[in-house]
Structure formats: structure tokens, C-alpha cells
Amino acid sequence: MSDHKLLLAAETPLLKGSARHIYQHPHDKNLLVKVLIHQPYATRPGSLKEWRHELRFRFKHLCVLRELNEYVRIKSIATESSIFPHLASFRGFADTDLGPGIIVEAQKDQYGKLAPTYTELLKTGRFDAQAAADLEAFFQTYKASSLVMSDLTGRNIVYAWQGDCHRFMIIDGLGDKTLFPIRSTCAISNKLLKIKSIERQRRRYRKLFKHSIMLETVRAISTTPLIGKNSKKGK
Ligand SMILES: Nc1ncnc2c1ncn2[C@@H]1O[C@H](COP(=O)(O)OP(=O)(O)O)[C@@H](O)[C@H]1O
Numbered sequence: 001m002s003d004h005k006l007l008l009a010a011e012t013p014l015l016k017g018s019a020r021h022i023y024q025h026p027h028d029k030n031l032l033v034k035v036l037i038h039q040p041y042a043t044r045p046g047s048l049k050e051w052r053h054e055l056r057f058r059f060k061h062l063c064v065l066r067e068l069n070e071y072v073r074i075k076s077i078a079t080e081s082s083i084f085p086h087l088a089s090f091r092g093f094a095d096t097d098l099g100p101g102i103i104v105e106a107q108k109d110q111y112g113k114l115a116p117t118y119t120e121l122l123k124t125g126r127f128d129a130q131a132a133a134d135l136e137a138f139f140q141t142y143k144a145s146s147l148v149m150s151d152l153t154g155r156n157i158v159y160a161w162q163g164d165c166h167r168f169m170i171i172d173g174l175g176d177k178t179l180f181p182i183r184s185t186c187a188i189s190n191k192l193l194k195i196k197s198i199e200r201q202r203r204r205y206r207k208l209f210k211h212s213i214m215l216e217t218v219r220a221i222s223t224t225p226l227i228g229k230n231s232k233k234g235k
């Protein structure tokens with residue numbers, strides 16, 4: 001076994017994504033290692049189902065490569081620099097005892113913990129007016145750029161502390177995830193699909209805001225003493 005291999009198999013992943021396990025880098029607290037986990041198809045080896053399972057795994061590999069390709073592409077275009085501050089840094093590859101790993105910079109919150117995703121912010125009631133303004137700023141930059149991101153989901157953007165302010169950061173979802181890479185090959189579809197995905201995420205927080213404004217109004221009404229009630233008491 002190579003001396004340079006990162007040993008992760010005995011460690012518990014910090015998080016599990018839809019395809020990858022996220023580990024703390026064993027030698028650097030500011031880095032994470034992402035590993036695509038291959039689960040062998042246990043039942044009925046040699047079956048059509050196993051073949052489909054393997055094919056799906058190969059496609060996941062292809063998506064990881066497309067993600068890196070998009071990162072390198074966008075980073076090499078100087079005129080796209082406005083999106084750079086929103087991209088979590090890719091720091092290279094590592095050979096691990098779980099297979100090849102991708103090293104990325106860990107995005108953190110003010111207290112040094114892993115930054116919450118947009119979905120977590122919404123679910124825990126931490127999405128406030130400042131976060132909404134920061135999200136809108138991110139949407140504007142994202143829309144104006146040529147960045148290809150197939151998965152603008154709440155779990156692929158985190159709200160990270162930058163030393164003096166928060167910023168929404170893309171930590172996953174770059175590149176096409178369809179067999180034919182439609183977004184990379186057609187700029188117009190990329191733009192239209194971006195607008196659609198931004199609208200979908202906007203609806204999520206606007207719905208939540210509407211709900212909390214309604215709750216506050218109901219609370220305010222229920223705690224305000226009624227004139228009729230008071231005047232009755234006075235009688
Ligand atoms: N660079 C990062 N900084 C902070 N948290 C991260 C980072 N990368 C991933 N995460 C966390 O790990 C989760 C899963 O990572 P992700 O790369 O989205 O995996 P998958 O490719 O399986 O979807 C994310 O939703 C996020 O909470």
C-alpha cells in the first residue's frame with residue numbers, strides 16, 4: 001500500500017451527499033475529501049439489474065469529471081471573475097483507501113463548523129432578510145455568468161462566513177448531469193434553465209417569508225387587547 005494514501009475507511013464521514021461521502025482531511029482541518037462510494041450490487045450478480053447498477057456508477061464518475069472540467073473552464077476565463085468568490089476551491093486529487101478522492105476547501109460558519117446549506121437555513125428558521133439579500137446577489141452573479149450548474153439545489157449551496165460577511169458558495173452541482181450535455185453545448189438553454197432553477201429556489205424562501213409574516217400577524221392580533229373586551233371589563 002502506498003505511503004501517501006489517505007486512510008479514510010476507518011473514519012466516519014462528516015456528511016453523506018446523494019452520491020459521495022464527505023470526510024475530514026486527515027492532515028488539514030480546512031480541507032474535505034469527497035469520495036464516490038461504489039456499492040457492489042449484491043443480489044443476482046450477472047443480471048441486467050447489476051449491469052444497470054454498474055452503468056449508473058460509471059455515469060456518476062463522468063459527472064464528477066464534468067464538474068472538475070467546468071471548474072477549470074470557468075476559472076480560466078478572466079472575464080468570469082465575478083463568479084469566482086462563490087466557488088468553493090478545488091484543491092486536487094488524493095489517493096485514498098476508499099478509491100480516488102477530491103480535495104476541496106471546507107466552507108465554514110462563524111464558529112468554525114461546516115457552513116449550513118441553503119436548505120438547512122430554511123429548515124432551521126435562520127434564513128433572514130440579510131440571507132435573502134445575499135442570496136439575491138448570488139443569483140444575479142450566477143445568472144450573468146456562463147457557469148454551467150445542473151443542480152442548483154438547496155443542498156449544493158452553503159452560506160459561508162468570509163471573515164467580515166457571509167456569502168453563498170457553490171460546493172457541488174457544476175457541469176451537466178444529462179447524458180447529452182445540453183447546458184454546456186447551448187448557451188441559450190443554459191440561461192433559460194438557470195432562470196428556471198433560480199425561480200424555483202426563490203419560491204422556496206418567499207413562501208417561507210409569507211408564512212412567517214402571516215404567523216407574526218396572527219400572533220400580533222391575538223396578543224393585542226380587544227377594545228370591546230376592555231370596555232366590557234370597565235363596565
Ligand atoms: N466544500 C464544502 N464545504 C462545506 N460543506 C460541504 C462542502 N462540500 C460538501 N459539503 C457538505 O456535504 C454535503 C454533500 O456534499 P456534495 O458535494 O453535495 O455531495 P454529493 O455529490 O453526494 O451531492 C453538502 O450538502 C454540504 O452540506
Ligand SMILES: [Mg+2]
Pocket residue numbers: 017018155156172173
Ligand atoms: Mg450535492
